[in-house]
Structure formats: structure tokens, C-alpha cells
Amino acid sequence: MSSPQLTFYGFKVSANAMRVAIALSHAKADFTFCSIDLMNKPEWFVSQVNPAGKVPAVTIGGPIVPPDQPSPESAKIAESLVILELVADLYPSSRLMPSDPVERAKVRFFMQTQQTVFANNYFPWYALGKANGWKDLYEGAKALQALLPENGTGYAVGNQLTIADCAFAPLWGRTKVCFERCIGRFDPEEAKLFKEAMEAPEMAKFRAYTDRLFAHPSVKEHWDEEFIATASKGLVAVFEKRFGPKP
Ligand SMILES: N[C@@H](CCC(=O)N[C@@H](CS)C(=O)NCC(=O)O)C(=O)O
Numbered sequence: 001m002s003s004p005q006l007t008f009y010g011f012k013v014s015a016n017a018m019r020v021a022i023a024l025s026h027a028k029a030d031f032t033f034c035s036i037d038l039m040n041k042p043e044w045f046v047s048q049v050n051p052a053g054k055v056p057a058v059t060i061g062g063p064i065v066p067p068d069q070p071s072p073e074s075a076k077i078a079e080s081l082v083i084l085e086l087v088a089d090l091y092p093s094s095r096l097m098p099s100d101p102v103e104r105a106k107v108r109f110f111m112q113t114q115q116t117v118f119a120n121n122y123f124p125w126y127a128l129g130k131a132n133g134w135k136d137l138y139e140g141a142k143a144l145q146a147l148l149p150e151n152g153t154g155y156a157v158g159n160q161l162t163i164a165d166c167a168f169a170p171l172w173g174r175t176k177v178c179f180e181r182c183i184g185r186f187d188p189e190e191a192k193l194f195k196e197a198m199e200a201p202e203m204a205k206f207r208a209y210t211d212r213l214f215a216h217p218s219v220k221e222h223w224d225e226e227f228i229a230t231a232s233k234g235l236v237a238v239f240e241k242r243f244g245p246k247p
Pocket of ligand 1: 053054
């Protein structure tokens, strides 16, 4: 049976879209990519694909049509973590989601944890310059480290890349670029403290995991560090204008 029509709307700068890009590559999915310029969003995208105006989004099913003329017959799905589940369901042989119910629950728990303790703390620190925001991220990294398998091999859950890893890789990549190169609205001293904390022996398990993650071909394919550094610098200026003085 051939796979249904799948169109992925993303943007290279978007960490949330990168989550989906990694999963689609890993699954060797058959899809059409459409880049949405978030600085200049097309009206058809908001009115016909995602009313929230955000990427990632996908259309699934319906006839094959040009991405800027989505069919009323396709389903429109948004939210990166929901789309990750969809990709795993569409391509079970990718093993992006394990078959064992307990392992599946662990994948979902890691995804939920990285969202609450890490994703939700990244923006306030990087984009808003929240004072001492690095501590929230450090605590988040510690909480995730506690979930990692003890044996020092494999990924977030087991020895296969899962959607838990797809969810976390772009976030961690960006965070690391930001504190290592001091790109963001935070106090530069905080970047140093964060770097020191992450390089300490007690974070060895986390470091080994993220090193393995970024050595994985499906992650490597979408990770362009220089591009992300340049784009992140550009975004700082946008955030200064949009959000005004630091809280
Ligand atoms: N919770 C959403 C967040 C999506 C999101 O905020 N996407 C950003 C790019 S990373 C976006 O499209 N921003 C455009 C805007 O807010 O206008 C998800 O996980 O997909």
C-alpha cells in the first residue's frame, strides 16, 4: 500500500520544524516540503493550513496538489509533538516509536519532560533575557539526564532513535550554540556559568547522550551549526524590537 499524500510546511530557522524534519528523514518518508517564510507569512498558509500561522504543519491525505493550494480533502495537522507521533504511526518500521507499551510511555514521558523543563525555559532566557534563566535550563538538563538509561549507550529511550530524541535534538543544539557563542539576550556572565555547569563531571551522562544524538545521521543531516548561529543572532534583534526591555 502506498503512503498517503504528505506535505510538510517548515522553515529552516525553526527548531520546532527541525524536529519533524529529523523524524521524516529517519523514517525515509515520502513527502513534499514547502518552506514558509515566517517573516513574511503567505495568507493562504494561515487561512488554509494552520490558523495559528506557525510551523511545523502538515497536510495529510487527499489528492496531490501544489503546496500553496492545499486540498479541502486533506487533514491539516499542527504542533510538532503531535506531528512526530503521526510520523511514527505512519512509518512503524522506522521504530521511531517502540512497540512495547512501557517503552512507548517512556518516550512520551521524555517528550513531555523536555517540553516542561527545557523547551518552556529556553525562550525566556534566550529571547527575553530572563535573569538567572540559565539555572532553569540547567535544572531541566539534570531532570532529563535522570531519565537517560544508566548503561551510557543508546538514546533517550533504548538503543534506537525515537521521537523523544527528535523532539529534543534541535532544542539542545540551539541552546548549546547560544551559550557557547553567547548569542541571546541573557547576561554574558550567565552563558559562562551555564557552560561551566554543563561541562562539570556530574553532567557526563547528559553530554555523552547529546554527543551520540548529534552524531546520528538523521540528526546530522539537519544540523547546520553556522546557519543556526547566524540565524539566532539575527533573531535577537527581532526579539529586542518585539519584546522590549528585559523582564
Ligand atoms: N507549540 C508549537 C510551536 C510552533 C512555533 O512556535 N513555531 C514557530 C517557529 S519555531 C513559529 O512558527 N512562529 C511564527 C509565529 O509565531 O508567528 C509546536 O510545537 O509546533
